Amino acid sequence: MTRLRDHSSTGLVPFSPTLRMALPVAPIHARPTPAAELVAALTETPAGRNRIWELSGQLHCSIVGTCLSTAELRQILIKAGVDGAAGASEHDLHGQGVLLAGRRDAAGKLLQKALDRRHRLAISQFAKARTADDVRRLWSDAVQRGDIPGAYWAAMTHPASTDSLVRQIFGEVHMLSHLVGAANRADIRRLAQLESDKAALETKVARQQEQLRDAVVARDATIRDLRQTLAKAVTDRHDAALPDPSPDGDRTLAALVADLEHRLAAEVRRRSRAEERIATVEARLAEERDRRAAAQREIQALREELDAVEAATAEAAPDDAEAAEAATNLRGLSLLYVGGRAGQIARLRRQAERRAATLLHHDGGIEASSGLLSGLVSRADAVLFPVDCVSHAAVGIIKSLCRQTGKPYLPLRSAGLAPFLAALRNPTIIALAQASPHLQSIEQ
DSSP: OOOOOSHHHHTOOOOOHHHHHHSOOOOOOBOOOOHHHHHHHTOOOOTTOOOGGGSOHHHHHHHHHHHSOHHHHHHHHHHTTBTTGGGOOHHHHHHHHHHHHTOOSHHHHHHHHHHHHHTHHHHHHHTTOOSHHHHHHHHHHHHHHTOHHHHHHHHHTOTTOOHHHHHHHHHHHHHHHHHHHHHHHHHHHHHHHHHHHHHHHHHHHHHHHHHHHHHHHHHHHHHHHHHHHHHHHHHHHHHHTOSSOOHHHHHHHHHHHHHHHHHHHHHHHHHHHHHHHHHHHHHHHHHHHHHHHHHHHHHHHHHHHHHHHHHHHSOOOGGGHHHHHHHHOOTTOEEEEESSOGGGHHHHHHHHHHTTOEEEEEOSSSSSOGGGHHHHHHHOSEEEEETTSSOHHHHHHHHHHHHHHTOOEEEESSSSHHHHHHHHTOHHHHHHHHHSHHHHHHHO
């Protein structure tokens, strides 16, 4: 079978020289590596699989960017003796890694070995494939689980992968990066628009409040002047002490009093309308603040879910294996998931089992009896339920049972995989796993 060793075999358009000039990459100056590291770097790749330098150069960028983290790539470049790797930026590290992938020397073999070691589980799974259709089926299963990095490396180097299959997988990973970037940009634009609307509304409210305050001050001054005028007129009449005031004087005074009362009533109406407008504006401002807070909470939840998905698709580096296990191992914790979609429960259970947790499920009363919830809650250490796919009655029962038993419950934003993965990384769940009797029994 012909392997992908150049651009023409993939059918992909090679990168243009202009693009390479627009993205400068610092040159690699490799120092001689210690003998022990060179011997380790020359360890043979499993028979039949492609080496990274045998693949098309256009695949190197996606492999380095998808299958290795920045910290891992920096360690590889430092071990390979690349000058300035310890303090290089992420972009320079990526460019140097791509250049390293095309070299068949000790440094390139270090990169090959690091990729094989990091994704050894995925390579072992794909080793069972004998045909391109088998590889395609394993790749599709990995995409459904969210295990992209390891499956991508295993499929690209598998001896049964054909040119058309490589182009298909490369295109899916390429478009996935666009979708993730577009989602982040949309969230940022939405947050910026909400902040801009809030600032404009606050400015408008402040301006209206200033106008109303000026109007109230002017009205109070007018009322005060009118009262002073009326008091002076009454005083002047009494001071005159006329035994028989003229009818013309009485009519003038009556007209003055009527006019003052009319103007006073008009000012009272204006004040009432102004107060109503202030109340309306303040209510709108409160609604906008609530919407902005809800949007910020949703954005934060999406970011946490994205972090959880990315963490779930990556395995710990060899140097960080113990820290990664401590961060993700729930060590026998029992979780009850109420509601959700029946087709997703098996996937959620696999994710829980990967973290050494047990997942119990109740459909919220659709087919299973609600009376079973009491027994399931007593067996579980914590309860999870998606707010968009569970009945109100089931939620009420869960909250009541959790309060009675003193167990935590976590409402999830939706019934998808990402909210569930984020919940498994929730500080409450992690703390519960660390303090759980299951953990104490395992350690003993």
